[in-house]
Amino acid sequence: MITLFQQSDSGNCYKVRLTLTHLGRPFRAVEVSSLDGSTRKPEFLARNPIGKVPTVALDDGRYLAESNAILLHVAEGSALLPGDAYDRAKVYEWLFFEQYSHEPAIAVRRALTVYPQRRAAATPERMAQLLDAGTFALSVMEARLGATSWLAGDAFSIADIALYAYTHSAHEGGFDLAAYPGIRAWLARVRALPGHVEL
């Protein structure tokens, strides 16, 4: 059985739980906080030298890190990862977009807003820069989701799971989704799927 080392309110960890739940794969969760320094302790760094959650121990005991790498690995061969080469490549594209252009703006602005330990870093300049970057990322999603049901190909995939994680809590970071009807309809579609679990 997979062991998930997680901080349960992290969207990156939520992605992994949501994927495993959709796949019907049982897992064991172990809480490790990045806020109290636990992810930088030697016993955790032995599992993942980058010192981040989520990290998983697979069935054979070997470790894997990086949320979207975990999603790609566990979804291999399932309906959550398209078999068609181009649709699959579009999943990759959205996963890298999420980690480069979306999470560092939308998740970080939420963290600076909701975690008292992070508030010292929430300068007006930084918050304005994150708002701009996050608004751009949302506009890219809206351009796609205003026209189609799912981000990659024509079916729900791990691209939707990866982007759902921090988009559904974007309002906690000060992003108003009123201007994005395509995104709001997509959030509702994801939530309505059988097997959906909330954060």
Added chain:
Amino acid sequence: MITLFQQSDSGNCYKVRLTLTHLGRPFRAVEVSSLDGSTRKPEFLARNPIGKVPTVALDDGRYLAESNAILLHVAEGSALLPGDAYDRAKVYEWLFFEQYSHEPAIAVRRALTVYPQRRAAATPERMAQLLDAGTFALSVMEARLGATSWLAGDAFSIADIALYAYTHSAHEGGFDLAAYPGIRAWLARVRALPGHVEL
């Protein structure tokens, strides 16, 4: 034939050229600069709504963006992407590490150093923060490359290509590789491969 829309001195674009060259796949390169606003023009945004290079037009005319998504797509079925599920997952892990923890520090610090258009953003605070983040990323690579020849599994892969791109030019951003003998030996191994091309 693949058409690569690129800014030729970008490491993210160099990754794609190096991968296609190792694969022996001919391609056509079209220069599009992110520095003069060309990547934000409507004709380019129609190809890639994120407005970034590299973007490729595949053999069938469909577009694909995000450098590491392009690498995964073109390397599918080749020796540059392991068939073993775990080794392949470790390639994914390094590719996401590269885009989240390496490129935003090491490539950005180089850009702020070498492009006159970017120098206004190179405040002492920002440069110090990027030095810390990039030094941490290099320490993670050194921990692996001090012990093994290649980043993922036991063979050269697109994980090595993706990390080579900005590691080999890290000194241009003020990173001194003297303290990383494992990384320096790996850079030499990559350069010595048949089919290697420089930036």
